[in-house]
Amino acid sequence: MTSDRNADRVAMGLRVFGVLALVAVVARVFQLQAYPSDDLRAAVDARTTGSRIESVRGDLLDRRGRVLATTRIGYRVVVDPVAAGDQIDRVIVALSEQLGTRADDLGVRLMRAAAENERRRAELQAGGQAPLQTGGWLSSLGLTPRRPSPDADKGLLRFVPVSGVLTRDEGDAVRALRLPGVTVERRSVREVMGDESLAPLVGKVGYKDYSNLREGKIGAERLFQDRLEGEAGSLRYVRDANGRPLWVERGAWQDAHAGKDVRLSIDSEIQRIVSEELERGVIDADAAGGRALVCDPDTGEILAMVDLVRDVPGAVDVPWWDPKSGVERPTMPEGVRFNVIREDVGRGSEPALARNRCVEDIYEPGSTFKPFVWAIAHELGRLKNGETIHCPTRSISTWYGRHIEDVTYREDLTWDDVLRYSSNIGMYNVTERLTHEELNSVVNRLKFGERTGLGLPGEASGLVTSRRDWTKYTQTSVGMGYEVGVTPVQMVRAFSVFARHGDDAGTLPGVRLTAAGVDETRPGVVGDEIYVERVYDPESAVAVREPLKAVVERMDAFRLRRDKDDVPVRYTMFGKSGTAYIACTPPKGLRRPRGAGGYFKQYNSSFLVAAPAEDPEIVVLVVIDDPGPEQIRKREHYGSAVAGPVVRRVVERTLPYLGVPPPPASEIAKKP
């Protein structure tokens, strides 16, 4: 009886113990799962791998949706000489056969890396460091560890890329060889399409802060980085002892979201047209370079932007003098052609790294600036109808003793003739009828001296004399387009005031590099906002067009006289030529050589137009930098001789492409 009772107690005790043990186990499991200790967490994390899933960068498109820059996935073969070990010869032979490269070239690279590893190993051992193949307690048993210690390979070359960018199929073919130490790396590749002249505008992507991530470094790639970038995803998985994935927890895989596309205002066909014609113009003029821009005056969209630089044989660098160098100040050589375009190291190495001179380099616009001054004088009623300026001689001396001369001499000039014949004497008369305040104010309202807001890195703001420093010399100089430094993009924006329609005539548009939302199917990036600011009243802005049409007619007459096979006139346009000396401005910290004046005897020749004249759709500017000495000798270095034909050819090719009908034949017949 007693023994039965004892047995029951023992059984009960065992049951209670069992239940408590089970509870304890369950509690422990719960604790390990929900609140693991730091040690346990570290141990588990060591078996968990997290990786970033790169998002695909958005595309850069042109105004009509053509791809300018896009991303594709490429593959690259990488060899680890340490893992390849003594089979490196087999690796070299097999890879060279598969990749179609010479075994010698491949062999040299890999053998050089292997030899360097040997040298480093020897150096480490000589330095008394721990043996490279440490085996721990396994060594004492005469066993070799399956994997060498990570320290063993520290400091060795283990990443030797041996191929260019391969396609997926090519990458798969290399993988199928199963060569020791050979891996195929997957990476995104940014492809830039189209004309080389687009490269500085599109820009370039590069690695971010020494990481494997990529970001836009220059151009539109940098400007629209936030939009193009997208959102990276992530993946965490538990791996086995060999690093292979075991499983992925629920929610541990988050997909990447691709970046958004950005539609630029650039039209690649217009860019091609401008690029071809500008190149032809630069060669014809034996010039050192050329810049050209096409802009939509209504929306402010930049449709094309081209910057060319040409090596001029025989041109010499200016011997700038460094006062701190201790050497004697050099003398300016005479009778030579100088390199007048600022050196651009990036351009030589890669087109995308070129300085974009359409926004970064300023120039004095010369006579192309005259319409802006003329229009404000017209608006203020200082140019009376029917008034004539009498110029008895080709050159005059101003009341303060400054010499002014006309290239095209006319004894009597109406106010329209002042623009038509680009009279410096006439413009002196115009500026004398304006106060300093009035002229300075209109230059500022045209936003010269301010960045345009395009957003491209390195944009120059231009140079405008401040109101305080504005003198009588400045007043006369600005009237002729000197003593003001502008960028080509500032000039097309300013000239748009004369090309806008209806009540918008006389207003200044904000220029943009993204396509405006011109219709519902092609919405713009930032909606339809077109920022404008009034500069002139509409009547004065339109009044400028008539004399400027005559300027174009003179240019076309000269052009067709010189080359009767050049493109015939189909579209009307109004515009202005300009020829200005190039300023001799020393780089920071340096001085001009002895005998050098403020200007080279070399020129910037430009032509700025809006077309068609009756209903402008585009504004075009062409600047030919430094036409050759032969052109100067023949007096064919002027804007209407070297830049005018380029503008005409650009207009005659661009307007049909944009679907703009030419005016009726009767209108064309009137043209030269």
Added chain:
Amino acid sequence: MGAGMFAKLVVLVLAVGGTAVGMLALRQSRLQAAHEAAEARLRMRAHAERTMELRVRIARRITPAALAEYAHDPALVPAIEARPGQSDTLLNDTEGTPDEAPGRVRP
């Protein structure tokens, strides 16, 4: 141990075993599903890569400069300029008249 207890134990063992087998089956099907999902994702990735590659190739072939080149290519000009009733160098006698030619792009 009585027969009753034995039966209970058998039922218990079978229940635990059945549960374990069921859980293993569930785990296996989950792994299978995860594997298939991963495979599907890899296939999607491969297709996406292929699409990107094709997109690049197409974009390269339709740049304005490339199109201008095609327009001046003597081998392609007849195909671009041919109209019904005109001679068409891309057709031979067995292909019938230009109007009947299969896959012909009409102006």
